[in-house]
Amino acid sequence: xxxxxxxxxxxxxxxxxxxxxxxxxxxxxxxxxxxxxxxxxxxxxxxxxxxxxxxxxxxxxxxxxxxxxxxxxxxxxxxxxxxxxxxxxxxxxxxxxxxxxxxxxxxxxxxxxxxxxxxxxxxxxxxxxxxxxxxxxxxxxxxxxxxxxxxxxxxxxxxxxxxxxxxxxxxxxxxxxxxxxxxxxxxxxxxxxxxxxxxxxxxxxxxxxxxxxxxxxxxxxxxxxxxxxxxxxxxxxxxxxxxxxxxxxxxxxxxxxxxxxxxxxxxxxxxxxxxxxxxxxxxxxxxxxxxxxxxxxxxxxxxxxxxxxxxxxxxxxxxxxxxxxxxxxxxxxxxxxxxxxxxxxxxxxxxxxxxxxxxxxxxxxxxxxxxxxxxxxxxxxxxxxxxxxxxxxxxxxxxxxxxxxxxxxxxxxxxxxxxxxxxxxxxxxxxxxxxxxxxxxxxxxxxxxxxxxxxxxxxxxxxxxxxxxxxxxxxxxxxxxxxxxxxxxxxxxxxxxxxxxxxxxxxxxxxxxxxxxxxxxxxxxxxxxxxxxxxxxxxxxxxxxxxxxxxxxxxxxxxxxxxxxxxxxxxxxxxxxxxxxxxxxxxxxxxxxxxxxxxxxxxxxxxxxxxxxxxxxxxxxxxxxxxxxxxxxxxxxxxxxxxxxxxxxxxxxxxxxxxxxxxxxxxxxxxxxxxxxxxxxxxxxxxxxxxxxxxxxxxxxxxxxxxxxxxxxxxxxxxxxxxxxxxxxxxxxxxxxxxxxxxxxxxxxxxxxxxxxxxxxxxxxxxxxxxxxxxxxxxxxxxxxxxxxxxxxxxxxxxxxxxxxxxxxxxxxxxxxxxxxxxxxxxxxxxxxxxxxxxxxxxxxxxxxxxxxxxxxxxxxxxxxxxxxxxxxxxxxxxxxxxxxxxxxxxxxxxxxxxxx
Numbered sequence: 001x002x003x004x005x006x007x008x009x010x011x012x013x014x015x016x017x018x019x020x021x022x023x024x025x026x027x028x029x030x031x032x033x034x035x036x037x038x039x040x041x042x043x044x045x046x047x048x049x050x051x052x053x054x055x056x057x058x059x060x061x062x063x064x065x066x067x068x069x070x071x072x073x074x075x076x077x078x079x080x081x082x083x084x085x086x087x088x089x090x091x092x093x094x095x096x097x098x099x100x101x102x103x104x105x106x107x108x109x110x111x112x113x114x115x116x117x118x119x120x121x122x123x124x125x126x127x128x129x130x131x132x133x134x135x136x137x138x139x140x141x142x143x144x145x146x147x148x149x150x151x152x153x154x155x156x157x158x159x160x161x162x163x164x165x166x167x168x169x170x171x172x173x174x175x176x177x178x179x180x181x182x183x184x185x186x187x188x189x190x191x192x193x194x195x196x197x198x199x200x201x202x203x204x205x206x207x208x209x210x211x212x213x214x215x216x217x218x219x220x221x222x223x224x225x226x227x228x229x230x231x232x233x234x235x236x237x238x239x240x241x242x243x244x245x246x247x248x249x250x251x252x253x254x255x256x257x258x259x260x261x262x263x264x265x266x267x268x269x270x271x272x273x274x275x276x277x278x279x280x281x282x283x284x285x286x287x288x289x290x291x292x293x294x295x296x297x298x299x300x301x302x303x304x305x306x307x308x309x310x311x312x313x314x315x316x317x318x319x320x321x322x323x324x325x326x327x328x329x330x331x332x333x334x335x336x337x338x339x340x341x342x343x344x345x346x347x348x349x350x351x352x353x354x355x356x357x358x359x360x361x362x363x364x365x366x367x368x369x370x371x372x373x374x375x376x377x378x379x380x381x382x383x384x385x386x387x388x389x390x391x392x393x394x395x396x397x398x399x400x401x402x403x404x405x406x407x408x409x410x411x412x413x414x415x416x417x418x419x420x421x422x423x424x425x426x427x428x429x430x431x432x433x434x435x436x437x438x439x440x441x442x443x444x445x446x447x448x449x450x451x452x453x454x455x456x457x458x459x460x461x462x463x464x465x466x467x468x469x470x471x472x473x474x475x476x477x478x479x480x481x482x483x484x485x486x487x488x489x490x491x492x493x494x495x496x497x498x499x500x501x502x503x504x505x506x507x508x509x510x511x512x513x514x515x516x517x518x519x520x521x522x523x524x525x526x527x528x529x530x531x532x533x534x535x536x537x538x539x540x541x542x543x544x545x546x547x548x549x550x551x552x553x554x555x556x557x558x559x560x561x562x563x564x565x566x567x568x569x570x571x572x573x574x575x576x577x578x579x580x581x582x583x584x585x586x587x588x589x590x591x592x593x594x595x596x597x598x599x600x601x602x603x604x605x606x607x608x609x610x611x612x613x614x615x616x617x618x619x620x621x622x623x624x625x626x627x628x629x630x631x632x633x634x635x636x637x638x639x640x641x642x643x644x645x646x647x648x649x650x651x652x653x654x655x656x657x658x659x660x661x662x663x664x665x666x667x668x669x670x671x672x673x674x675x676x677x678x679x680x681x682x683x684x685x686x687x688x689x690x691x692x693x694x695x696x697x698x699x700x701x702x703x704x705x706x707x708x709x710x711x712x713x714x715x716x717x718x719x720x721x722x723x724x725x726x727x728x729x730x731x732x733x734x735x736x737x738x739x740x741x742x743x744x745x746x747x748x749x750x751x752x753x754x755x756x757x758x759x760x761x762x763x764x765x766x767x768x769x770x771x772x773x774x775x776x777x778x779x780x781x782x783x784x785x786x787x788x789x790x791x792x793x794x795x796x797x798x799x800x801x802x803x804x805x806x807x808x809x810x811x812x813x814x815x816x817x818x819x820x821x822x823x824x825x826x827x828x829x830x831x832x833x834x835x836x837x838x839x840x841x842x843x844x845x846x847x848x849x850x851x852x853x854x855x856x857x858x859x860x861x862x863x864x865x866x867x868x869x870x871x872x873x874x875x876x877x878x879x880x881x882x883x884x885x886x887x888x889x890x891x892x893x894x895x896x897x898x899x900x901x
Contacts, residue, residue, distance in 0.1 A: 642693020663694025821852020
């Protein structure tokens with residue numbers, strides 16, 4: 001810290017910003033006090049001067065105070081004008097303001113951000129988008145001005161295909177009046193899921209405005225001069241993106257748009273998934289690689305043109321901001337841009353010595369501009385990887401010294417980047433590819449040296465000479481085809497995909513500490529051994545030994561002490577400590593680091609869990625998805641949810657490039673976050689899309705050992721696709737009969753109560769699937785559950801009849817209510833027969849079916865059952881301990897409570 005005070009200042013600033021983000025009030029004061037004491041202890045042990053101690057303490061407190069101050073100002077002013085929101089929103093509100101960014105049109109959805117300046121509630125206005133707008137003083141006067149501008153997200157459901165072109169013509173700075181419904185952004189409805197409300201709040205957005213059709217938007221004035229530069233930048237990006245579509249048809253267009261312009265809206269979802277599986281999505285985000293190539297090209301052109309070195313540095317510095325702006329100004333691009341500008345300026349002034357100081361300046365500057373950068377995945381990965389490369393590349397090159405020098409340099413950078421980014425990658429994405437390092441070593445250099453330079457040349461030529469642009473684009477298209485082929489093949493290699501539960505921040509800190517320490521100690525040890533061998537092989541012991549990077553070894557008296565490692569101790573020093581003392585300790589330190597890393601990886605991949613069962617009813621909207629974990633760690637998934645879409649003939653234009661799909665967007669991410677490496681069984685209760693729709697994404701991402709179904713087909717193409725995928729995966733497929741019993745482990749039993757019996761033939765096709773749902777009674781750790789799919793009243797009566805014939809009159813503690821609480825299920829006889837203490841209902845918060853039926857809910861409550869439902873409570877988790885009452889907690893409800901409470 002003495003030699004690098006800016007590094008210490010930045011570390012303290014980051015600590016203060018993190019404290020401000022995580023705590024408030026008395027908690028924040030206590031944490032700050034503890035960190036201050038820790039800082040004082042470090043200063044005493046490290047003999048830190050008092051002025052540096054004061055500076056670091058000031059950074060800690062200032063960052064926490066500044067973050068708290070900025071966060072306290074992050075609130076909505078709309079309630080001050082519109083009054084208290086009704087059911088979390090406002091209906092029929094007119095918003096007046098300016099467009100804050102470019103519009104995104106995808107199928108029947110147009111979306112953009114708007115700076116709202118005035119609002120009006122109550123009256124409706126009719127807008128003709130084709131008519132010329134005239135000023136209306138009375139209408140303007142009806143609007144109420146906000147105390148300050150408020151940004152909202154506007155989502156417009158387009159009514160006709162012609163409106164796509166109209167919406168695409170809107171741009172940044174245009175003044176609008178919009179009639180819309182305001183609602184609060186949705187919060188995470190499952191434990192550990194993406195929280196859209198928090199995401200928008202960190203962008204200082206508190207409302208989503210939903211409007212119907214482009215007719216609800218009235219353009220009152222074009223963009224003002226103050227934002228014309230940004231508007232022109234948006235238009236230029238759009239024109240360049242269109243040019244790339246011409247030069248690179250098919251999926252190559254979206255790929256090149258991401259590679260050269262930082263645009264990811266047009267990227268093929270399957271291609272992005274393959275890149276994500278290989279850990280190569282970083283090439284699609286503008287970062288240090290892109291900025292470095294750009295700056296290097298500018299300097300090369302200027303120097304070859306005869307421009308002096310000093311002038312070239314200044315010109316290149318001035319070219320960086322336009323490039324960052326053109327490529328979207330993402331946190332990684334801003335970081336790389338700031339670092340390159342500081343580096344160019346320092347090189348021009350002759351100050352360029354330490355890249356770590358430049359990185360620290362960029363970090364503090366960005367966090368001062370916006371403390372919410374701290375929570376950006378791009379910001380965290382960009383700075384962590386860059387810091388790792390600056391600190392660890394040289395020691396890693398020493399470790400890889402057995403490789404040719406040209407190979408060792410590139411391999412060291414790739415390996416360091418991979419190792420440093422690993423904990424953040426599994427924290428946010430919960431996956432790591434064993435082929436990722438090889439893919440980055442082979443493909444990234446090709447992309448950097450061929451695709452980006454030639455792609456840029458083709459894009460520039462395309463603005464005035466299309467034939468030349470086609471010639472330049474041809475080799476890039478060939479390379480793109482190779483990259484896509486490799487990505488598809490690597491992504492399809494399921495053996496190379498490893499899935500990880502989300503680790504804790506403490507785990508990440510311990511991993512990085514062990515990683516950095518291990519690399520430094522191993523490099524130091526190898527360097528010391530190399531130095532020792534060199535000294536032992538010196539023929540003239542009377543002469544001084546010069547070793548690059550070390551102090552001179554003094555003349556040695558060979559008569560009194562043999563030449564070797566021991567006698568070098570007084571002279572050779574590495575890292576400020578005597579060589580032999582540190583050399584003796586390094587093997588032990590290296591072993592400790594390796595052991596610590598190994599233990600951390602094993603604990604993260606196979607966490608030790610208590611012998612407690614767990615039943616988790618995921619909130620998948622209008623559908624079912626239930627995850628069961630047995631006491632021995634077996635994982636069962638009952639249904640997988642599904643998005644129901646209605647597309648009429650002639651409305652193909654409504655289809656979106658990347659539509660919401662509950663399996664890919666909800667179920668799979670949740671399974672990964674919870675460390676599900678494989679599913680011991682998937683139970684598909686029946687062939688309705690809201691139960692099987694998400695399972696295709698699950699089967700594509702996570703191995704399935706057994707697939708249990710009702711033995712029928714529904715006749716839908718996607719269900720047949722799911723069954724085909726399951727059979728190709730090698731999973732065992734079963735259609736259980738009534739009375740069948742399966743024991744996943746010693747403390748878990750599934751008894752199937754199928755009303756359908758055994759179907760003759762090979763998967764007969766039945767359109768009405770509800771009455772043939774797979775139903776089963778689960779016994780786990782001595783507690784009982786009943787799962788019913790979408791059983792109706794007739795199937796319930798048949799099951800009860802068969803149970804009576806067997807003399808089975810047992811009750812259950814927990815009932816999964818059939819068919820989302822429909823009035824056609826859960827008869828009085830059924831509820832009285834099972835007498836559940838807890839009833840859980842999976843139902844969409846905004847479903848149009850009227851589920852759950854009020855009479856059914858009342859019937860359950862009258863029977864003494866506690867009712868939890870996903871539309872009100874979000875995800876419902878039930879802990880099933882041995883010889884203790886089961887415990888229930890909900891994502892949107894109260895804390896954990898015993899069922900008997």
